[in-house]
Amino acid sequence: MMSTYKWLLCGLFTMVLMEPGVVLGQNSSRSVFDSPWQRHTIDDSSLGSDGTKFSDVNNDGKFDLVTGWEEGGVSRIYLHPENPQQKWPFIELPSPDVEDAFVSDLNGDGFMDLITLSEGEYQRITIHWAPADSDDYLNPKKWLSKDIPVTVGKTKWMFGRPINLDGKNGVDLVVGSKAPNGTLGWLEAPENPMTMEDWKYHEIARLGWVMSIELLDMNMDGETDIVFTDRKGDLRGLRWMENPGKGALHEEWTHHLLGIRDGEPMFMDYFESGKKEKVLNFVVPVVLHGWEHFEKKDGLWISQKIEFPDFVGDRAKSVTIGDINQDGFLDLTATFSQALGKSGVIAMMNFQTDSSYFIDISGEEGVKYDFILLKDMDGDGDLDIITSEETAADGSKKGLGVIWYENPIK
Numbered sequence: 169m170m171s172t173y174k175w176l177l178c179g180l181f182t183m184v185l186m187e188p189g190v191v192l193g194q195n196s197s198r199s200v201f202d203s204p205w206q207r208h209t210i211d212d213s214s215l216g217s218d219g220t221k222f223s224d225v226n227n228d229g230k231f232d233l234v235t236g237w238e239e240g241g242v243s244r245i246y247l248h249p250e251n252p253q254q255k256w257p258f259i260e261l262p263s264p265d266v267e268d269a270f271v272s273d274l275n276g277d278g279f280m281d282l283i284t285l286s287e288g289e290y291q292r293i294t295i296h297w298a299p300a301d302s303d304d305y306l307n308p309k310k311w312l313s314k315d316i317p318v319t320v321g322k323t324k325w326m327f328g329r330p331i332n333l334d335g336k337n338g339v340d341l342v343v344g345s346k347a348p349n350g351t352l353g354w355l356e357a358p359e360n361p362m363t364m365e366d367w368k369y370h371e372i373a374r375l376g377w378v379m380s381i382e383l384l385d386m387n388m389d390g391e392t393d394i395v396f397t398d399r400k401g402d403l404r405g406l407r408w409m410e411n412p413g414k415g416a417l418h419e420e421w422t423h424h425l426l427g428i429r430d431g432e433p434m435f436m437d438y439f440e441s442g443k444k445e446k447v448l449n450f451v452v453p454v455v456l457h458g459w460e461h462f463e464k465k466d467g468l469w470i471s472q473k474i475e476f477p478d479f480v481g482d483r484a485k486s487v488t489i490g491d492i493n494q495d496g497f498l499d500l501t502a503t504f505s506q507a508l509g510k511s512g513v514i515a516m517m518n519f520q521t522d523s524s525y526f527i528d529i530s531g532e533e534g535v536k537y538d539f540i541l542l543k544d545m546d547g548d549g550d551l552d553i554i555t556s557e558e559t560a561a562d563g564s565k566k567g568l569g570v571i572w573y574e575n576p577i578k
Contacts, residue, residue: 204531205573210256212569214240217556219539220570221270225280235556236266239565243269243284252545259308265290272330274339275361287324318369323349329381335414342394344378352378372409372421376401380435397433397452405429406452426469431457435486435539453484477526480514481507490542492551493577497521503537503555512537534568535559550575
């Protein structure tokens, strides 16, 4: 018969194994992370939800969401409800072949306008002007949708960011597309932004297929540079274009390649590391090749490859960095496509340490996940995960729609 002492040791050992901080191996899960997170549906009533961004559109202190539904031919602005676990009310506006959608107050009237970028046969950038009246904001009939003529039929527009680049006439638009005629450039806002024919396009670089764009001061000269991932073509990779200064924006921008000459770099994220001197880092998913982690040391960019686990979808899609279990270490959360029967949303906990491990967030539901965001959805103090999933198991574009996963920490 086992002695009381041995029973005590066995019990203590079992308790240690159950502790969240104990590392049993790279693919081990922890405590409340043992099962997929609870999924909540924001909206699944259209087809082909294709990426989600956020902004507080009605100035109520809560973030709202913007999603383009490519096959549905619409874009929707979702307003954060009192109970985020319920489906969210939305404003729906037409946007055939939409690939990206985001909001910005382009005419300075205090109300967020919607900008949509379309590929496919439609090929244009459209500004949906919001009514300058809070009572009419939720009425789509009060919105005015106008194309920017210089963009119509030019190329397959894929991704954009708002910024006042030239310091005049309000917000400009940094935009990118894919082949044919793949281009990266900026749309210069005219004195009256609602005069659509006065918007001017200035090309900065040719490219194959832009995936993501970040606006950062890369060389600390006080000017905003453009960092982007180019998925296809001879110049594919993680690159940045050096801003020549407000007085020379129409001139040539200097090109800098950080890396990734092979594979397909997708939706990246960035963060700062270091306690005293902040160091910029980028993490880029590369289809079939793992994540590439870039960090600047001693003036040089170095990179390290991080392998995907074996239980995820076949193609990497998006990544974002944040501390999701509040242990003081950054975690890497990511989405995948071609994930039928596999996980499409995962996290690599403590990804910068020797004790990293993977957790399955989505389980096997879902096939093609897109852009991933970390936000506290339910106000309980931890980071939840927002994404969209656009393809059902039967290959249709019904999918799971715009969804969020509830962090089980709290």
